[in-house]
Amino acid sequence: MPDNIFESKTIKRAKVLGILSILLxxxxxxxxxxxxxxxxxxxxxxxxxxxxxxxxxxxxxALFFIYKAYPVLLYSDCKRMDxxxxxxxxxxxxxxxxxxLEQLLxxxxxxxxxxxxxxxxxxxxxxDSVNYVIRITQDTDIENAFHREVSRLEYTYKKWNHLCxxxxxxxxxxxxxxxxxxxxxxxDRIIMETVIxxxxxxxxxxxxxxxxxxxxxxxxxxxxxxxxYAYGCRLLKKITGATAQNKPLD
Numbered sequence: 614m615p616d617n618i619f620e621s622k623t624i625k626r627a628k629v630l631g632i633l634s635i636l637l638x639x640x641x642x643x644x645x646x647x648x649x650x651x652x653x654x655x656x657x658x659x660x661x662x663x664x665x666x667x668x669x670x671x672x673x674x675a676l677f678f679i680y681k682a683y684p685v686l687l688y689s690d691c692k693r694m695d696x697x698x699x700x701x702x703x704x705x706x707x708x709x710x711x712x713x714l715e716q717l718l719x720x721x722x723x724x725x726x727x728x729x730x731x732x733x734x735x736x737x738x739x740x741d742s743v744n745y746v747i748r749i750t751q752d753t754d755i756e757n758a759f760h761r762e763v764s765r766l767e768y769t770y771k772k773w774n775h776l777c778x779x780x781x782x783x784x785x786x787x788x789x790x791x792x793x794x795x796x797x798x799x800x801d802r803i804i805m806e807t808v809i810x811x812x813x814x815x816x817x818x819x820x821x822x823x824x825x826x827x828x829x830x831x832x833x834x835x836x837x838x839x840x841x842y843a844y845g846c847r848l849l850k851k852i853t854g855a856t857a858q859n860k861p862l863d
Contacts, residue, residue, distance in 0.1 A: 627685035634678040641671035690808045698800045703792060703830040704846075706853035708822050711749060711783055717852055718747060728769065737775075743844055744773045749781045755794050758782045759819050767815075776815040777845045787823040792830060795821055799832020799842075806840035816841035818849060829853065 648664035708714045723731040723745075731747040746766065752758035762780050784791065798819055806813050820831040833850075834843045 624685055624689050627682040627689070630678040630682035631686055634675040634682070637671040637675035637678070641668045641675070644668045644671065687808065691804050694804045694808055695800060697835060698796070698803060698832070701832075701835055703795060704833040704850070706820075706829045706831075706850070707827055708781075708829050708853060709827040711751075714749060714781060714822075714852075721852055723747060730766075730769075737844075740775045740839075740841075740844075743775045743777050743841070745777050745779065745845070745848055746773075747779045747781065749783070751783045753784065755782055755784070755791050755819070755821050756798065759798055759817070763817050766817075774814055775841065777841045777848070778815070778817040779845050779849055780817060780819045781829075782819065782821045783824050784821055785824055787821055787828075787830065791821060795819060795830055796832050802842045803832070803834060803840070806842050807838065811840070813841060816845060818842060818845035820849060820853075 644664040644667035648661045708717075718731045719725075721733070723733045726732050729748055729750075731749075733745045734742055735745060736742050748762055748766070750758060750762060759780060759782075763778065766776075766778055802816055802818070806816060818831060820829050822829040831846070831849060833846045834840070837843070
């Protein structure tokens with residue numbers, strides 16, 4: 614995420630504007646309450662029009678403050694989340710071979726589909742149902758694999774609602790650059806679904822497995838969440854038996 618787009622004083626001013634907009638919103642309804650309370654009084658001819666003007670004026674001013682503050686507050690919240698996940702390490706799991714992972718998916722009642730996808734639809738009280746789609750591939754470039762497979766899936770199954778895509782990438786070896794990329798890709802998805810677009814209808818979780826060691830890594834969420842990315846992380850941990858062990862980044 615780009616640094617220093619807004620100065621600290623600009624962020625503080627935006628927070629003040631946000632608080633003022635909330636206060637103005639409540640004050641506007643205070644004007645309506647005042648008009649209702651004094652509608653039988655001798656000064657209602659003055660109070661009622663004045664209250665309506667106060668109600669409309671406060672809401673217009675509140676909307677203006679929100680309009681001015683929103684981009685800065687959005688950036689500030691994204692930056693806060695980015696800092697939180699910078700401190701979090703990748704979650705570790707173990708998958709000895711690709712065929713072992715395929716057997717795990719079958720045991721979890723995933724249905725093998727065309728083009729190498731595994732699919733399972735699961736009911737959810739919050740999202741009605743979630744379409745879990747898993748693909749297993751091999752690559753030497755984790756970022757290239759992620760963008761390629763996400764684009765491929767969007768083209769094939771773009772009409773599915775509440776789509777949670779989990780991509781397992783088996784690699785000859787995993788180095789620190791690979792781990793950094795996994796973290797960056799995960800952070801982007803988490804921030805997108807937590808701050809920028811909480812109603813996202815699709816998400817993607819990437820997990821890389823070192824074929825030499827059988828160890829896999831992915832970026833988990835820090836807390837319980839109803840985002841599709843979090844749904845994917847919970848399923849990934851269930852499938853692989855991932856523990857709280859983490860791999861630090863040097």
